[in-house]
Amino acid sequence: MSKFSGFPSKMEFTPVPNPFFSGPLTEISDVAELKTTLFVLAVLYRKRGYPRFVTCHELEDNTSLMRALKNQEVPPEKALKRALEQATERGTLLHLSMKKDETAQDIYLLNTEQNREVLPKIESGEFEVKGLKISGLAITEVREPPDIFTLYEENIGMLTPLVAEELKEAEKLYPKGWIRDAISEAVSLNKRSWRYIEAILERWSSEGRTDGTYKRDYKEKADPDKFIKGKYGHMVRR
Numbered sequence: 465m466s467k468f469s470g471f472p473s474k475m476e477f478t479p480v481p482n483p484f485f486s487g488p489l490t491e492i493s494d495v496a497e498l499k500t501t502l503f504v505l506a507v508l509y510r511k512r513g514y515p516r517f518v519t520c521h522e523l524e525d526n527t528s529l530m531r532a533l534k535n536q537e538v539p540p541e542k543a544l545k546r547a548l549e550q551a552t553e554r555g556t557l558l559h560l561s562m563k564k565d566e567t568a569q570d571i572y573l574l575n576t577e578q579n580r581e582v583l584p585k586i587e588s589g590e591f592e593v594k595g596l597k598i599s600g601l602a603i604t605e606v607r608e609p610p611d612i613f614t615l616y617e618e619n620i621g622m623l624t625p626l627v628a629e630e631l632k633e634a635e636k637l638y639p640k641g642w643i644r645d646a647i648s649e650a651v652s653l654n655k656r657s658w659r660y661i662e663a664i665l666e667r668w669s670s671e672g673r674t675d676g677t678y679k680r681d682y683k684e685k686a687d688p689d690k691f692i693k694g695k696y697g698h699m700v701r702r
Contacts, residue, residue: 500547503529520570
C-alpha cells in the first residue's frame, strides 16, 4: 500500500448530505457500496442541469472507482452493479431504467424529495432527461433554471451556511437576474468568491449597469414620490 502524500493547501470539497452520516452510513457494511455511494455523491455534485443523474456507464468509465473496486471477490463491473443495487434498496439512490437509441441505460439519482417528485414525470415522458430517451415515448422538453444557491455551488464553490445567509439577504436587495449575472461575471473574470460578487452588485446598484438598467431603478419604480423627497422637492409639482 502506497502512503498518501496528503492534501494540498487549496482544494475543492465535495458536500455530503448530513442525513447520510446518521442514516445510510450507520447501516452500510459492504465496502463496495460505501465506495460507490461516495463516488456517486461526488459525480452528482459536479453535474449541471436538472435533474442531476449519473449513468452506470459513466461509473464504469471512472478509472478511480473501478480501481477502488478491484479488491472485491468479483470483477469491478459486477461489484459496481451489486453496490448500486444495494444503495437503491437502502434508499440512498433512486434508479430508473431507460433507453437511448434502443440501448438500455440505468440512471441513478440521489433520493431527495425533489427527485422523488420528478421520477414519475420522467417515466411518463412528461419530463426530459437531457441526452437520454425513453423508448417509444415522445418527450416534451422541460427545463428549470437553477436557483441562485445551486448556481453558486456549480460555479463558485461550496455553499456554507454563512454564504447561504448572504445569498438570502441579496435576494431581498437585488433582482435575481442581477445575482445570476453577477455570478457569471465573477466566473468570467476568475474571481470566485462571494465578496467579489457582492461588490459587483453594490456597484451596479450605485452606478447602474451597462445593459440599460439604471442605478436603483428596480427600487425607484415603486416609489411615486421619488422626485419630491429630494433637495429640490419643493419645486416639483404633481
